[in-house]
Amino acid sequence: MEKEGDWSCDANDALHITVIQPGEQKPKTLYAFHPRFTYPIFGDDERIFGYQGLIIRLRFAAHDLRSHVHISYDDKFKEIGDTVALDLNKTLKDWIPESAFTLLPEFEKVIQNDTAAKDFTPPGKLMHSYIAKGRNFEIWAGSLGDPHVRHLLERAQIFVSLFIEAGTPIVTDDPEWTLERWFVYFVYEKVAPPTPSASQYSIVGYATTYRWWLYPKKDPSETPTAKDGPFPCPGDIRFSELPSRLRIAQFLILPPHQGSGHGIHLYTAIHSTIVKDPTVVELTVEDPNEAFDALRDTADYHILRPEFLKQNVNINPNPYSSGSTKRRPRLMPTSALIPIKALHDIRCLYKIAPTQFAHILEMFLLSRIPSKNRAIGGANMARLVIKKHKAEDENDRRYYWWRMLVKQRLYKRSRDMLIQLDLSDRIQKLDETLTNVEEGYEALLKAFVAREENNTIKDQGSEEERVDPKKTSMNQRTANGARNKDRVKRKLTVVEDDSDEDMDLESEVNKRPKV
Numbered sequence: 001m002e003k004e005g006d007w008s009c010d011a012n013d014a015l016h017i018t019v020i021q022p023g024e025q026k027p028k029t030l031y032a033f034h035p036r037f038t039y040p041i042f043g044d045d046e047r048i049f050g051y052q053g054l055i056i057r058l059r060f061a062a063h064d065l066r067s068h069v070h071i072s073y074d075d076k077f078k079e080i081g082d083t084v085a086l087d088l089n090k091t092l093k094d095w096i097p098e099s100a101f102t103l104l105p106e107f108e109k110v111i112q113n114d115t116a117a118k119d120f121t122p123p124g125k126l127m128h129s130y131i132a133k134g135r136n137f138e139i140w141a142g143s144l145g146d147p148h149v150r151h152l153l154e155r156a157q158i159f160v161s162l163f164i165e166a167g168t169p170i171v172t173d174d175p176e177w178t179l180e181r182w183f184v185y186f187v188y189e190k191v192a193p194p195t196p197s198a199s200q201y202s203i204v205g206y207a208t209t210y211r212w213w214l215y216p217k218k219d220p221s222e223t224p225t226a227k228d229g230p231f232p233c234p235g236d237i238r239f240s241e242l243p244s245r246l247r248i249a250q251f252l253i254l255p256p257h258q259g260s261g262h263g264i265h266l267y268t269a270i271h272s273t274i275v276k277d278p279t280v281v282e283l284t285v286e287d288p289n290e291a292f293d294a295l296r297d298t299a300d301y302h303i304l305r306p307e308f309l310k311q312n313v314n315i316n317p318n319p320y321s322s323g324s325t326k327r328r329p330r331l332m333p334t335s336a337l338i339p340i341k342a343l344h345d346i347r348c349l350y351k352i353a354p355t356q357f358a359h360i361l362e363m364f365l366l367s368r369i370p371s372k373n374r375a376i377g378g379a380n381m382a383r384l385v386i387k388k389h390k391a392e393d394e395n396d397r398r399y400y401w402w403r404m405l406v407k408q409r410l411y412k413r414s415r416d417m418l419i420q421l422d423l424s425d426r427i428q429k430l431d432e433t434l435t436n437v438e439e440g441y442e443a444l445l446k447a448f449v450a451r452e453e454n455n456t457i458k459d460q461g462s463e464e465e466r467v468d469p470k471k472t473s474m475n476q477r478t479a480n481g482a483r484n485k486d487r488v489k490r491k492l493t494v495v496e497d498d499s500d501e502d503m504d505l506e507s508e509v510n511k512r513p514k515v
């Protein structure tokens, strides 16, 4: 709350975003909310100097995101020397299209009388439709090379700065061949038009994806040969069709729609598209935040779990051949513990990035050990440390090997840092990290079980769409808006580099740390 006589105010509070559509007499507000961040516009402190009772109202037409800015205040600071109120129009001009700075009645008239609105469809192609909480939603997508997609994205881009920390708008005036590498997904609700000429679409969120060219791995048996053909002309190569990794760059569900499953639907729509696209090798994410990590883990777990179950993926509790159990093992018997080749094939089939795949696999393998044999269920850890892989109960042995497999991965990822520590510190650090990782998995598993139970209850009473990850369908959850309070990020004391590209289960086998 600002004090009387205080000329500085919180920019996040001062900025009001409203999504509007035509009404009986004049446009009406569908949703109103505040931004999460304004530091890109107003500076790190997110404060605006020089006004009392300031309201900056940023209106967006629900269907095509045509915008309008309206500034009002009770009082403005009178200039004293160099101290002046912030020039709001000048500051906002870098972020909002010129057309938004018209008089409010003019803007309202345009919205009320826009007869083209009733024929509006989102740009690109309809990729998927779904029902959540009894309401209809559609996901449309198209390349940034399409001027309609570009136009809508340009209007939406301010949301990236307002809702994604460190998010920056995409440069849309690059040459077309490079714009084609961007694909934009829009989520819309299909609403009953409030007037005969109004649109039936209302924006929910959007995501941008980008194709990174993937250097193809050569078959080692092939001898490289120089070819004498003509050098390809620029027109012969479509950059949007070269072998690539697809990277999700920006991902946003607007606040009024958050927590209703739209994020999962959007992520799964993107995943479904790339699974069908032979030119895309895997899906990666640029700088995911904690909430996105949770969303991605949830979605990927739903996608992979049925396949793991089908192939009965589990830890072999007896990786040493009989008779060899007496000697002290020196190497991790990874390939005897888990089916490396089958896992590699599943990963490639579902195009999940290696690190992410390892997380989901570890979570699944943990779930296959009864909870009484895990730390969460009160397993006797002191005994396990002594007995190790010789524990009598096979699930104790599984749990022992599960911990070793995770430690192996963590060690590899943080090796450069860990080798600088004394052996005892190294062991302690790795143990702490493992505990944190395990707690994160347990929380995700708990949420997963709760969601499944919730779905089962709903399924008994309704015929809502069901999960079929093999078909990479979108229907991975019913409209459960409740946010899981137990959600924790994979907390790591050893810094885990989350870059998606540099880990492979196969290569884990080659580097075999001592047990």
Ligand SMILES: CC(=O)SCCNC(=O)CCNC(=O)[C@H](O)C(C)(C)COP(=O)(O)OP(=O)(O)OC[C@H]1O[C@@H](n2cnc3c(N)ncnc32)[C@H](O)[C@@H]1OP(=O)(O)O
Pocket (backbone or CB within 6 Å): 163, 164, 165, 248, 249, 250, 251, 252, 253, 254, 257, 258, 259, 260, 261, 262, 263, 264, 265, 285, 286, 287, 288, 289, 290, 291, 292, 294, 295, 296, 298, 447, 451, 480, 481, 482, 483, 484, 487
């Ligand atoms: C690559 C990037 O762009 S990273 C930036 C991601 N974008 C942002 O942070 C912008 C602001 N936030 C948002 O746009 C949205 O809240 C998103 C994209 C993070 C999530 O979208 P939503 O539609 O709200 O998620 P959805 O309802 O589908 O949730 C699915 C699951 O994701 C996880 N999840 C989603 N949001 C959160 C959160 N804020 N905290 C913890 N877990 C979350 C949960 O597992 C959730 O399942 P549950 O509700 O059963 O617990």
